Amino acid sequence: MTPNRISPTALVLLLGLLSPMAAAQEASSAEGQENRPLAVLAGKVITCAGEPIVDGVVLVRGGKIEAVGPQTEVEIPEGYEVIDCGDKFLMPGLVEVHCHVGGSGDLNEMVYQTNPDLRVLDQVIPHNDALQVAVAGGVTTVCYIPGSGTNMGGFGAILKTGPGELEDVLVRFPGVLKIAQWGNPERRDGTLGSGRMGMNWIIRDQLEEGRAYVRAWDDYESGKSSERPEIDLRLEMFKPLFRREIPVLVHTQGYQGIQATLEMLHDAMDLRIVIGHGTFEGYLISDEVIRRNVPVIAGPRGFRFDPDDGQIHGIVAEYDRRGVEWLGVNTDSPVIPQEELSFQATMAVRYGWNEEEAIRGITIEPARALMIEDRVGSIEVGKDADLVICTGSIIDPRNYVTQVIIDGKVVYDIAKDRRRF
Amino acid sequence: MKPNDLLRLLALLAALAAAMFPSPAPAQEDSGGEASSEPKPDEARPDGEESDEKTPGPILAIVGADIETVTQGTIRRGTILVRDGTILEVGQSIEVPEGAEVIDASGKVVTPGFVAVDMNGVGVGAAARSRGGGGSSNSVADALDPFDRNMKLCLGVGITSGAVRIGGASGARFLFQPGPGSEDEGPVSLTVDDLIGLLADGQLDDETFDHLLAHAEGREDDGHGPLGLFAGDGSGLVSPFDSRFFGEQDRQGTCAHCAATVMEILPEPLAPPSPTRPRPDDYCVIKLTWGDLDGMLAAEQPFYSLSSSSLTGPFNVFSWRENLKKARDYLEELEQYEADKEAGKKDIKEPRKPVDDGLIKLVKKEIPLRTQASSAEQIRSMIALARELDYRLVLDGAIEAWVVAEELGKAGVPVVITPRDRRRSDPGREDSTGSSIETPGILQQAAVPFAIAPLGSSVSLVGLAGRDLTSLPLEAAFAVRGGADEATALAALTIVPARILGLEDRIGSIEKGKDADLLILDGPPLDYRTYVETAIVNGKVRYRRAEDRVYPVFDRDAR
Amino acid sequence: MTQPRIAPLPLLATLAIAAAPPASWGQDRPLALKGATIETVGPAGRIETGVIVLRDGTIEAVGPVDQVEIPEDARVVDASGRTIMPGIVEPAYPYGGDVGSSSSGRRTVVINGRVIVLGGSSPTRSPSFTRVADGLDPFRTDFAPLLRSGLTLLNLIPADYGQAAVVRITPEDPEAMVVEEDGRLYVAVSNSTASLDVVRKGLEAANRPGGGNRSGAGSGSGSGRSGRGPSSSSSNSGASGSARELWKAVAEGKVPLIADAANAAAILYLLEALEEAKDVRLALIASGPDVCRTLDRLADRPKLTLLLRPAIDTEPDNRNLVNVPRLVHEEGIEFAFVQGSDRFGLLSTQDSPLFHVAYLVATGLPREKALAALTARPAELIGQGDALGSLEEGKSASLLVFDGDPLDPYSRLRTVIIAGRTVYETE
Structure with missing residues (x-):
């Protein structure tokens, strides 16, 4: 070396x-x-x-x-x-892909059903109370994202958890786009577009609009087209997304939810995606996940109780058993306190994962998922010096x-x- | 003075001294269970009694394991003999009698079964919720459910006994605003009994039932506070929306999840200042004797449980004092009455019991008061009140115990802590307020006995891992993280909670004569990877990991 | 599926409909069904090519074609290709009348989109003794659809506790419906003091020497001050003298006790309550999973008949399929089938009601045990064994005619005859 x-x-x-x-x-x-x-x-x-x-x-x-x-x-x-x-x-x-405690709490601004113009950058509070404790849990990088109250909550920011001004702690903005496809955003109250079909149509429609916008700009910038498109601030942040410079962090769960995510966001829209929950029986679609080499950073739920066999199944262990390698865990803080990211890994190992992989699953794998592996996630020359010293393996809660x-x-x-x- | 007189005087003095300072130490020692190497000499010994009644049952031998006795250190490669539900022998060089069933536990660790100070909704049927309410005669002994799946989930992490809250929701009424299609137009009122009926009918699922009871019991930790309060009945009704009595949150009326308004019928209308009766939560202690009613109910009312709010504020403290005084007066009158009766006096009347049985037991120091005190200030005032009114005390959720560890140690008050519990410090007072991860270490230093409670007191299958009742041993691992020794942390799962439940002569350690509640573990008890391979309760195997398969089964070394 | 159609029963069809107003056909002329396979569920077992002669509502003769002499005056119907079996007897059919429900009556409330029916009982409240016969309405029409399932006889049970009544389903003749007004003792048991005390105090009262209504006169006038004393004991042991008599008969083993266990825990409590009462013949209604859980305990109980749902169950706490009647049979425990109000076990919509029973047989339950559990066993339990439950000479002419093997899902139930009358028929 x-x-x-x-x-x-x-x-x-x-x-x-x-x-x-x-x-x-x-x-x-x-x-x-x-x-x-x-x-x-x-x-x-x-x-x-x-x-x-x-x-x-x-x-x-x-x-x-x-x-x-x-x-x-x-x-x-x-x-x-x-x-x-x-x-x-x-x-x-440690690197967290799914954090809601990077600033003030109003994370579900439900202006429209899709809100690509919203950004958490406006409410970051560096080294706030929650992040100070997170540091003590070894968490040094978080992806602070909007909530899942609407189908597109806005753009998240990737931050360091240490002290400093916004510019000191900011790793990347836009960090990720937050899309919610399953569960929380569903209303199913009979309103048009409140069920899964309608929601997914609305997401698709919004993304199509964004993609057309980015293409027009790409054509202009590459000289293919001489007509300079109008700047539309609502769609501007789609540029890095469709240029595959940043991923979508997807609130998606269950077999059907993940299938829709893979088919729609990965295949049809050609986006980089991170499966940001992957819980319930989602592991049953592992083959499709492997085929597309998509990261599953699972949480905050760590297990599923399967009524068919009356048994508890570790979510990550089940993906692992089926051959998914790009795996990690998240806290969805504050659902699980941010400092307990390593404990999420602890429980994944308790339910059948492997300790070595679990350490990767809270460091380099989430860093790769967020496309910041050139800066954080491992101890390699040239990377940010984000180091944690622990009394032993961080996976053992006694340390x-x-x-x-x-x-x-x-x-x-x-x-x-x-x-x- | 003649020598004889002198001797007589000395004898007199000695007698006087003995009368004034009865030596309580040796007698107390036994009941305290402090390392009593021979608990209950003859009673518990099977051979003593059984010659008249039954022939002794078959012997179960567990051999080859490292035995963590908790009270008497570790026995390497030891043997435990079990017969008729109790531990017959434990030690290193014990011969296994012929014909004994042998469990080879070589390379494994054996510990006493873990004791949960709170085990909500485990092992009891719905009828247990209605105990004592509305004059019903429901007894928890008739409402056990030895096939409750939660029992297996608990056994799988090592919990073999624990305190279960029963009847906490009695007297609550649920007001529902009916929707379109209902026959009634106005709100519909349901009692807990109604809900149990609906549950039995299959009209209500377990989840909804538990949700509603969570409201009624005011389990604020789940975010289910009591939604309203209803005082008296008939003309003296107080609306739950009356701002004179209720806070903003109460007046919001209905739960976001279920459209229920829970009302509590107070025994008396709100008309201070006559002291209100204490309304303790009922508890019983259950052993997880899966599939077996025999021996399942270990104790009723192991402590006197009151909410912290019922002991705060001048009026409540006044009521509390009055009630304790009533209990003491009653005991005196009773003594007088017994004496009079003995003496053959006529025209005497047996005094009427002015308070509930639990309070009498509390005053007699048979059971402790268990209540919640999270801040240092609350802890101090609870200690002071207990000292003043002379009863034993156990404090729950003692988050700031680390601040007052010395005082707790001096008062000998055991606490129940959750090492991961968090409470923010007051700004500028970080050194003396808020939670500290180091609380377990600090309490150990100050010799404060503590029991561990997990973040949640019931079994939860929603999927959040390591936060519900089944995370009990993991929570103890956090005590080690916070500076406690492994031995102290293990005691916090076993003998300390056993003492809190008043059952230290039966459970909480591996000693001759105690109940055979044993765990065979595939690793050290506080290692997060460790699973229970076999759980034995009352001498019988109640759980086997490989057969019961409630937790994932895999070879931990192959991972 | 199609081949049996060659021999419809035109005669039966015409007679049943045309001769409805006057006393119907069996009255004056006997009927002989000839050439059918007959599952007698009696000592004669299965008769491959048999004949059954019905006269005046009873079975005059049954046996192989070559052994039974058909009376000269009989109408002879060619029933070859058909299978005849006794009518199905339902040992515990909840009678959903107004009997037993609380004074406020049942009412429906919709809460958060969930429809809830209020006014039922709760295991935590002491149930009161009710007698089904007291509230029986023979003109109720909702029994008639049960004929499609082949149910001919119902033991109607009260809501929580009381005395059952036996009816047969003869919609054309409501007056003749009630077979037995003073039926078996029934009690629903849960893991609650209130329900368990019904059993404990009932047995206690039955075992108390002497008789009469002790509580009514004695302690009631004695204490006088409040109604507290007598009320609790009398309500629990049954207000009426009939309850006491019933418990006495139960305790002495003269009649079975029909108990419905709400869960596996209730089974243990019930067995505990009956521990000393060795003479009690217990007919226990329990779900498949609950039976699985308590099988070893149940096997130890003498004089037990389990009333099981005639269907494949799931194991407790998982969804593995399990044939509980087979397990029970292999443990050596007697059993009968019970449909309950949901009639889950019988598929009436297909006219092949025994589909689920056939599934049980296909997965290892002996065929003759299955048929007996539908007919002879429940008939004995409810005290109708002498007249019903099997096809034997002298018994009531209540039978089912299938156009093939009843346990073949392609077979259909064609005709139901009760006491010699055709009460249901389909093309």
């Missing part, structure tokens, strides 16, 4: 020589306003990009991961602040997070802060 190799003794010497004074100088001179570069040492480094590293070290500089490897192989440059976590576990910050680093800054440390979770 890194070409630098030094002997263990040299490392010890280096560590011993490191004086706070020198470190401070380094920080102020080389990094300016930025934090000092860090060297984080841990008994086990779970990178989520290959095998875990025993007695590993992660170098952090400029908010990014500079190097990662065994302590015997990675040289810690002079001036790096060393955070020695002993035999604790170091892992990438807890002791330190959290976001973008290279220590944002939570139980040695200084009151323990929050």
